């Protein structure tokens with residue numbers, strides 16, 4: 001079985017999940033982001049084909065949690081630059097993928113950090129369904145964003161195109177859209193409605209605990 005390397009990006013906790021600001025304080029949003037990251041990493045680590053995980057972040061708390069969970073940490077090269085936020089995110093992913101590939105030509109799974117309802121079987125199926133030497137995209141539950149990008153070894157150079165409506169940009173750049181019933185994999189949590197949907201699908205233990213302490 002081939003081995004995949006998962007790459008996850010998380011920004012500064014102080015600026016994270018602004019779309020949840022009406023419902024949660026900054027401190028609670030930070031706790032939720034860390035909890036969702038924990039559940040995402042736990043699910044990804046449980047996939048047989050996943051050999052290693054890198055988290056690219058400028059945030060020391062996120063870096064600590066990533067190391068505790070056995071992930072490698074890449075410092076975010078552009079976090080404080082005056083770039084557009086999507087450009088910063090794309091620079092962060094590009095740096096992490098370059099770092100992972102410096103150890104050899106690997107399959108790479110670029111994965112969102114906020115997938116608390118992810119099931120290992122969903123990620124395993126998505127990875128297996130991506131063809132050899134291909135680039136593939138798992139579109140998010142809205143049909144517009146990118147939940148995951150799968151870059152099989154030999155797929156060539158990678159230009160991440162995350163940001164609003166990234167799924168169509170990834171498709172236009174040659175990525176195949178993967179079909180599959182993967183509700184947890186597709187459910188990146190950005191809004192309060194997403195929180196409700198994730199809860200009804202079933203979230204991991206860390207997110208369950210934080211939401212419970214917040215009265216959910």
Ligand SMILES: Nc1nc2c(ncn2[C@@H]2O[C@H](COP(=O)(O)OP(=O)(O)OP(=O)(O)O)[C@@H](O)[C@H]2O)c(=O)[nH]1
Nearest residue numbers: 009010011016017018019056057076088089092113
């Ligand atoms: N390392 C890194 N990660 C980023 C950066 N910008 C965004 N991310 C991460 O990429 C994912 C999608 O980011 P966004 O949708 O822009 O931000 P968000 O915090 O999820 O939500 P909003 O603030 O509501 O937009 C999240 O996991 C972010 O933490 C960045 O500049 N550097």
Ligand SMILES: C=C(OP(=O)(O)O)C(=O)O
Nearest residue numbers: 145146162163164166190
């Ligand atoms: C940045 C993206 O995700 P989000 O929905 O979290 O903004 C994206 O889908 O490219």
